[in-house]
Amino acid sequence: MVRLSDLDPAEEAHLQARADAMSPVESAPWVTPRPLYESTVAIVSTAGLHRRTDPPFQAGAVDYRIVPGDVEWGDLVLSHISTNFDRSAFQQDPNISFPLERLHEMANDGEIGGVSNWHYSFMGAQPNHAALRDTGEEVGRLLAADGVDVALLIPV
Amino acid sequence: MREQSEAVNPPRALWVPFPLGRPLGAADDPDFQKDVMRSALAMLDTASEPTIQDYPIEAPPVAGPGVWACPLNLPVAEATSHTGRLLAEVARLKPWSLETRNQRGRTLFGATGAQPDQVEAVAAALGSIADTGDLQSTPGDIEWAFEMPILIRHLADDLRTFYHEAVAAQPGSTAPNHEALSDWIFGETALGDVLQTINGHLTAADDFIMTLVSGFLIPEAHHGNDDGGHWSSSTH
Numbered sequence: 001m002v003r004l005s006d007l008d009p010a011e012e013a014h015l016q017a018r019a020d021a022m023s024p025v026e027s028a029p030w031v032t033p034r035p036l037y038e039s040t041v042a043i044v045s046t047a048g049l050h051r052r053t054d055p056p057f058q059a060g061a062v063d064y065r066i067v068p069g070d071v072e073w074g075d076l077v078l079s080h081i082s083t084n085f086d087r088s089a090f091q092q093d094p095n096i097s098f099p100l101e102r103l104h105e106m107a108n109d110g111e112i113g114g115v116s117n118w119h120y121s122f123m124g125a126q127p128n129h130a131a132l133r134d135t136g137e138e139v140g141r142l143l144a145a146d147g148v149d150v151a152l153l154i155p156v
Numbered sequence: 157m158r159e160q161s162e163a164v165n166p167p168r169a170l171w172v173p174f175p176l177g178r179p180l181g182a183a184d185d186p187d188f189q190k191d192v193m194r195s196a197l198a199m200l201d202t203a204s205e206p207t208i209q210d211y212p213i214e215a216p217p218v219a220g221p222g223v224w225a226c227p228l229n230l231p232v233a234e235a236t237s238h239t240g241r242l243l244a245e246v247a248r249l250k251p252w253s254l255e256t257r258n259q260r261g262r263t264l265f266g267a268t269g270a271q272p273d274q275v276e277a278v279a280a281a282l283g284s285i286a287d288t289g290d291l292q293s294t295p296g297d298i299e300w301a302f303e304m305p306i307l308i309r310h311l312a313d314d315l316r317t318f319y320h321e322a323v324a325a326q327p328g329s330t331a332p333n334h335e336a337l338s339d340w341i342f343g344e345t346a347l348g349d350v351l352q353t354i355n356g357h358l359t360a361a362d363d364f365i366m367t368l369v370s371g372f373l374i375p376e377a378h379h380g381n382d383d384g385g386h387w388s389s390s391t392h
Binding site (some may be wrong): 003004006007008010011014015016018019020022023024025026027028030031032033036039041052055056057058059072073074076077078079080081083084085086087088090091092093094096097099101102103105106111112129150152153154155156 | 157158159160162163164165166173175176177178179180181182183184186189190193196197200201204205206209255260261262264266267269301302305309312313314316317320321324330332333334335337350357368373374375376377379
C-alpha cells in the first residue's frame with residue numbers, strides 16, 4: 001500500500017476515484033488460527049504473476065493462477081494490466097511482492113510451522129471486487145484442503 | 157492504499173508506506189522484508205476485530221529523478237522510421253540487458269508470449285504499429301499470448317522490462333526508482349516516442365477499447381505529454 005499523497009497528482013486522483021467507487025465488503029467470520037509457529041502459510045498475490053507457460057491474465061480477469069511452492073523465479077512473469085506500479089523491483093528481487101524465499105527461511109527458523117505447497121495469484125486493479133467472490137472462495141477451499149492456516153494476501 | 161483497504165474491510169491489514177510495486181519495501185533486503193512480514197503476521201495475535209495497522213518504518217531510499225541518470229545518449233539513430241530508431245536503441249542496450257539476465261539467471265521478458273531471445277521481434281512489432289497506425293492487424297509472426305489491440309500494452313511492458321534490465325547492469329547504476337525509470341523512458345528514449353505515437357493513434361481512433369488500451373499504455377504521470385512529461389518527484 002502507498003500514500004495517495006505520494007503519487008503523481010493524476011494518479012492520485014485516479015486511485016481516489018477508484019476507492020470512492022468501491023462498495024463496502026461485509027465482514028468475514030472472525031477466525032483465530034493456531035499459533036504461528038504451528039501454522040502453514042500461503043501467499044495470495046494480486047501482482048498478476050504466473051508461470052511463463054500459463055495463459056496470461058487478460059484485461060478484467062477475475063480468475064487466478066496456481067504457483068507451486070518450489071517455483072523457480074525464472075519461470076515467473078507478470079501480465080498485470082496496470083502500468084502504474086514499479087516492476088523493476090520485482091525484476092530485481094521477486095520476494096518484494098512474492099516472498100517465497102522469506103517464508104521458507106521463517107519455516108526453517110521455526111517462526112512459522114510451514115510453507116504451503118501451493119500459492120495463488122490474481123490480477124489486481126479490479127473495478128468490481130464483488131466479481132472475485134466465486135474464484136476467491138474457490139481459492140479459500142483449495143487453501144483449506146491444503147492444510148493452510150494463514151493466507152498472506154499481498155497487493156502490489 | 158489505505159482507502160482501498162478500508163473499503164475491502166479485511167480482518168487484519170498492515171498498511172505500509174512504500175511505493176506501488178514494492179509491498180515489502182526493499183528489494184534484496186531479507187531482514188527488512190521479514191520485518192514487514194512479521195509485523196503483518198503478529199496481528200494474528202494482537203487483533204481481535206477488523207484492524208488496519210500502520211507499519212512505522214519508511215523504506216530505504218531508492219534513486220529518483222535528478223539522482224539517477226542513464227549514462228547512454230539515447231535515442232541513438234536518426235532513422236526515418238520509429239522501427240529503425242527503436243531497433244537501433246535496442247541494439248545499444250542489448251549487451252547490458254543480457255548482462256543483467258546472466259547475473260540474475262532469469263528475465264521477466266516474455267509476458268507477450270515472445271521467447272527471451274525475441275527482443276528485436278517485439279521491438280519491430282511495436283515500431284510497426286507506431287509507423288503504420290494499424291491497431292487491428294497482428295504484427296510479426298510470433299504466436300502472441302494476447303490479441304490486438306491489448307497486445308500493444310504487453311509489447312510495451314516487455315520492452316520496458318528489457319530497458320529496466322539494461323539499466324540494472326550499467327556501471328554506477330543505483331537501482332533507480334519507478335519515477336526515474338519512467339521519466340527516462342518517456343522523456344529520453346525512442347521507446348518513449350513510440351509509445352506516445354501509438355497513444356496518439358489509440359486516442360484518434362475514438363473507440364472504447366482503444367481508449368482503454370491507451371489508459372493502460374502510459375503511466376498517469378506521462379499521459380498527454382508527448383515531450384515525455386518530465387513529471388518531477390520534487391513533490392515527494
